[in-house]
Structure formats: C-alpha cells, structure tokens
Amino acid sequence: MLFASFRYSGEYGGLAPWYYIEDGGFTLDLTLENWRRLFETEIYLSLLIKSLTYALLTTLICVLMAYPLALMIARSSKRYRDLLLLLVILPFWSNFLVRIYAWMIIFSPQGALTAALNVVTSALGLEPISLMFSSTAVITCLVYVHLPFMILPLYANLEKHDNRLLDAAQDLGANRFQCFWLITWPLSLPGIYAGAVLVFIPSLGIFAIPDLLGGTNGIMIGNVIKQQFVESRDWPFGSVLSLVLTAITLLLVLLAAKLGRPAGEDNGKK
Amino acid sequence: MKKILCCFVLCVSQIAMAEKALHLFNWNDYIAEDTVTRFEEQCGCKVVQDYFSATEEMMAKLLAGAGDYDVVIPTQNAVEALIKQDFLLPLDKSKLSNLGNTAKGFLDKAYDPGNVYSLPYAFTTTLVGYNEEKIAELGINPSDWSIIFDPTVLAKIKGKVTVMDDSEELFGAALKYLGYSINDNDEKHLKEAQAVILKAKPYWAAFNSSSYIKELTVGNIWVAHGYSSDMFQARADAAEAGRDFSVNFVLPKQGAVLALDNMVIPKKARDPELALQFINFMMAPENAAELTNVVGTGNPNAAATPFIEPEILKISAIFPNDEVQKSLETVSARNAKQRRLINKLWTEIKVR
Numbered sequence A: 001m002l003f004a005s006f007r008y009s010g011e012y013g014g015l016a017p018w019y020y021i022e023d024g025g026f027t028l029d030l031t032l033e034n035w036r037r038l039f040e041t042e043i044y045l046s047l048l049i050k051s052l053t054y055a056l057l058t059t060l061i062c063v064l065m066a067y068p069l070a071l072m073i074a075r076s077s078k079r080y081r082d083l084l085l086l087l088v089i090l091p092f093w094s095n096f097l098v099r100i101y102a103w104m105i106i107f108s109p110q111g112a113l114t115a116a117l118n119v120v121t122s123a124l125g126l127e128p129i130s131l132m133f134s135s136t137a138v139i140t141c142l143v144y145v146h147l148p149f150m151i152l153p154l155y156a157n158l159e160k161h162d163n164r165l166l167d168a169a170q171d172l173g174a175n176r177f178q179c180f181w182l183i184t185w186p187l188s189l190p191g192i193y194a195g196a197v198l199v200f201i202p203s204l205g206i207f208a209i210p211d212l213l214g215g216t217n218g219i220m221i222g223n224v225i226k227q228q229f230v231e232s233r234d235w236p237f238g239s240v241l242s243l244v245l246t247a248i249t250l251l252l253v254l255l256a257a258k259l260g261r262p263a264g265e266d267n268g269k270k
Numbered sequence B: 001m002k003k004i005l006c007c008f009v010l011c012v013s014q015i016a017m018a019e020k021a022l023h024l025f026n027w028n029d030y031i032a033e034d035t036v037t038r039f040e041e042q043c044g045c046k047v048v049q050d051y052f053s054a055t056e057e058m059m060a061k062l063l064a065g066a067g068d069y070d071v072v073i074p075t076q077n078a079v080e081a082l083i084k085q086d087f088l089l090p091l092d093k094s095k096l097s098n099l100g101n102t103a104k105g106f107l108d109k110a111y112d113p114g115n116v117y118s119l120p121y122a123f124t125t126t127l128v129g130y131n132e133e134k135i136a137e138l139g140i141n142p143s144d145w146s147i148i149f150d151p152t153v154l155a156k157i158k159g160k161v162t163v164m165d166d167s168e169e170l171f172g173a174a175l176k177y178l179g180y181s182i183n184d185n186d187e188k189h190l191k192e193a194q195a196v197i198l199k200a201k202p203y204w205a206a207f208n209s210s211s212y213i214k215e216l217t218v219g220n221i222w223v224a225h226g227y228s229s230d231m232f233q234a235r236a237d238a239a240e241a242g243r244d245f246s247v248n249f250v251l252p253k254q255g256a257v258l259a260l261d262n263m264v265i266p267k268k269a270r271d272p273e274l275a276l277q278f279i280n281f282m283m284a285p286e287n288a289a290e291l292t293n294v295v296g297t298g299n300p301n302a303a304a305t306p307f308i309e310p311e312i313l314k315i316s317a318i319f320p321n322d323e324v325q326k327s328l329e330t331v332s333a334r335n336a337k338q339r340r341l342i343n344k345l346w347t348e349i350k351v352r
Helices: A033-040 A043-075 A078-093 A096-107 A112-123 A135-159 A163-171 A176-205 A208-213 A221-229 A235-260 A263-269 B002-018 B033-043 B055-063 B076-084 B132-137 B151-157 B167-177 B187-203 B212-218 B228-240 B272-282 B285-295 B302-307 B336-351
Strands: A019-022 A025-028 B021-027 B046-052 B118-131 B161-163 B223-227 B247-250 B256-264
Touching: A033 A043, A033 A235, A043 A078, A043 A135, A043 A176, A043 A221, A043 A235, A043 B336, A078 A135, A096 A112, A096 A135, A096 A208, A135 A176, A135 A208, A163 A176, A176 A221, A176 A235, A208 A221, A221 A235, A221 B336, B021 B055, B021 B272, B033 B046, B033 B272, B033 B285, B046 B055, B055 B076, B055 B167, B076 B256, B118 B132, B118 B167, B118 B212, B118 B228, B118 B285, B151 B187, B167 B187, B167 B223, B167 B256, B167 B336, B187 B336, B212 B223, B212 B228, B223 B228, B228 B247, B228 B285, B256 B272, B272 B285, B285 B302
Parallel strands: B021 B046, B161 B223
Antiparallel strands: A019 A025, B118 B223, B118 B247, B118 B256
C-alpha cells in the first residue's frame, strides 16, 4: 500500500506500471503527487478531524451507556446473568445492514420518533426537525452498532472483581460512592480501555452507516477511501488516505495499550 | 458402502445439474421478474443476478477481477472502455435469430462500430422525479434543472431533495444547467459545474442512487434526480400504495443524459452459449416489450412496439420524439487525465 501511494493510477483503474523502458534506459515512474494532494487543501485534514470527533463521541457515549449496564449484569444473580448477556448479543443474530435499514425506518420523517419529536418542537414554536440524513443519525447508529463491543469487555472485567474489597471498604466506613470511585472504577479501567479500542477503531473507518444515513455532509474518512477505490478507481490516493488512517489508529492503540496496563505492574517494579 | 457411494454420486450429479446457471450483472430494477422466470423455464437453468447502481461501481467490480459473469448490461461509455480493455467476447451473430428486431437508429454507434461486442438492451434518461402535489403547491417548475441547482428554488424544498451519488450523472446535469455539453472536459467549465453543485449541496438531503424510489414513494423526499425507469416505478408504486399524492417525472428543458444500455459477454464468461441464448431471448419482441411495460425503459427494439402499452409510448421522457432527442446526449468515455480531474472535483464536493 505504501508503494501504491507513490504510483500513478492506471488508465482504467488499478495501478500504472512503476517503471518504463525507453530508448533502452530504465526509468522509474513514481510520484509524490498523491501525498501533495492530501496537504494542498485543508479539506482532507478537516474531514479526518471530523471523523475522529465522531468516533470519539461514539466511544464516550458507549462508555456512559455500557458502564451501568455492565455493572448491573455483573452484579445480578447467576440466574439472570446469562439471559441478560444473551440479550446483549441478540442483535448480532441479524445482519448489520438490516439493522441500519431498521434505523432508517425509525428516523424517516414519517416514522413515529420524528413525528413525536415534531409534536414537541411545534408546541415550543420551533421549526420541525429532520433526523434522517443527519450527523445525529450517524452517531446514534454508530453507538447502537458498537455498544455490545463495549459492554462485553467491561462485563468480563467487572465480573472478576473481588467483592471482599467492597465489603472491607464498607467496614472501614466508605459510603457507596466512595466504594465505587476508589475501588470499582480504578479496577475497571483496563476493561474500559479494551472496550474503547474495540469501539473507536471500527467506528473511525466505517462507511456503510454514513453512506446510508449521513446525508450530504455526514460522510467520514471511510467513505472517501471507499470512493477512491470503488467509484474513482484512484488506488494511489486511496492508499494515501488509508495509510494516514492506519497510522492514526496505530498511534491511538499504542496510547490505549500504555494506559490500559494495570497500574499495579508499574508499582511492582519499583 | 455401495449405498453411500450411490448417494454421493447422486448428490454430485444434483450439484452438477443445478450448476447450469446464467450469471447476470445488471442495473438494479432493470428486468421484469416474469421475464426471468420464463427464461429459466425455457433454458432449464437458473438465473443468478447481481446488481449495480452506478457505471463506476460496475467497472470497479469488473476490473478488480469479478469478470466471470455471462452477461453484463453496461452503458455505452462503459462498453467503449471495456472494448479498449479487451474485456469482451465478440458476439456470434449466427446464433442470434432475433437480430433484425433492433431499430437501425440504435445500431452501429461510435462506441462499438458494427456492434461487434454489444447489442442494445434498453435506454433511459436521467431526469427529475417529483411529488406532484407538493411541487404544484409551491409553484415550482419541475421541467428545469433549477429545481435541483438554483438556491432560490431550493430554499422552498430544503432537505427534501436527493441527487444521484454518481459523478458522471451529477456533473452531466450541472453542465447542462450551465448550457454546456455533457462531454465538456474544459477544466474551467467543470470547475463552474463544481461551484454550482457546491452552492446547491447544503439544500440537498443526500447523495442517493439506490433508494430514491422508496423515499419518493413514501413521501420523505419531494424531488429526486434519477433514471426515468426508476421514476416510472416510483410513480406506479405510489399509485398502487394509494398515497394521497402522486409521483411524476419530466425531462428538464435544458436537456439531459441519455443512457443506452447494452448486453455484452465478458471474455471470462462461464457459459457463453447460454449468454447468447439469453441475449437472443431478450431481443424477442414480447420480452423486450415486457421490459418497457414493467420497468418503464425506453426500447430500442422496433418489433416490440406493438406489444408496448400505448400509455407508455406517449411519455416523452421514456420515448423522446425527434425534437426532444436533440437535447439529449450520451456520455463518452473519458481518458485517464480527464477522469482524474473529474474525480478530484467530485471528491472535493463530497468532502466539503
């Protein structure tokens, strides 16, 4: 891919030969043009920032929604636990695209959700709103699709906590908030980091959701990459964009891995 | 042991029998289901269909190696590109008894002189489909490209318009709106077209090439840029569903893109014999007419005319008369440099 990013695109897609032989001489036919194109306007970088914001927002909302749920599942009795976990996994039994199409029906101007919201907005004297083809729709769907990836690692982490720690804290006079903030939360951080990586990376590169729900300005970096490979048949520029995305993802994963290492390990070494 | 072997042989022969299949790569909603069923009965095979919704999408898939379809239905400019790529099998005309049915005006075109590799299947125009009641209520003239490009008109229908997610079609429409040719490759003119598109973009709900039929029929969208055959379907669907509005379509007065779709056989086809049989079948008058009656395409088959419903023959956007045809243009294949420019402009439109 790195090699492709320095080559010209072929006449009908694919890649042009990277050398030609002319008058018996061997000439390399490589270019920096594809990389220059990335920086000559600010639009690609601002799109990258927008995609990062969407993915970050998705991850944050996923944490906020998944944490109480995972805690509840981990603390519920064994009898219900399996059932609750099954309910979390249940959406995977239907196809990803089918679930997005289901959201398209929910968001459509004729749908009950939009109709109900517009009753409220018109009562307040505001313009009717449209949910379909908006960034709200994209982020909602991103959260919906990736939520289980946050719940499961969090649950796996929370389930292993030693309850005696909480009992001890209570005996020593900690209230319920202190118990959570000083014991459960720090212990659950590796679970959060693991979940965050599982949510952040796929939602950064996704293109199906913005394509179907995003409207004219809801697109993300994944859509532009797909456009280069499919519609424009410009593999070299597609490679440039993919490389940038991969580099950013790798950096963030390294960061998460560093943060995600249990604090105890470092202390132990001292 | 013998029994098991017998079973095995039976199974294998079953698979072998089921394997006789015609692999068709076609535009979505571009063949009548009854026609497919009849062909399956006649040839004793299965028709396996794959769909695409844009020429570029089809080319990307074919050129990336998925070339083992028996029949593909590309538009004229794609035929030209595929011939240059040495991708197609010359048609064995001796096996096509219905060859004489095609109207002379659709044969021997510049993209495939002598029709060595391709035969016309159907044609469509790219135009504007609209919600008749809403547009009349707002006093907008639908037979003008300003309905999707002029911000003063769009202000009345903000968020209720979709345009095609297809650089060729959208640039074609914008060039026509500006009074240029669809095949204009002058960088200045293309940049003007880009500016028109960027100014109109905030008013559009989405770039949509695949689900505008549904959005229009349900009433989510009031104006859609798309193919005449799709608009024909949206109109029929809305009427059938008993909506309290009707969908109609019209050719903009500045002119539009005419797409002539063709049947071709790739070199890598699994069963070229069956492919020829299918092409011949589609050229039979009643099958060609069914395509028009059910899907609403224009028809290059002269012998089919008596079988086509007279109502459809009257619609100028489907069967344009000579006067209207002068304003229509077909897209020619662009060379690599021209494609790079238009792709760059198109990517900028999508990203901005």
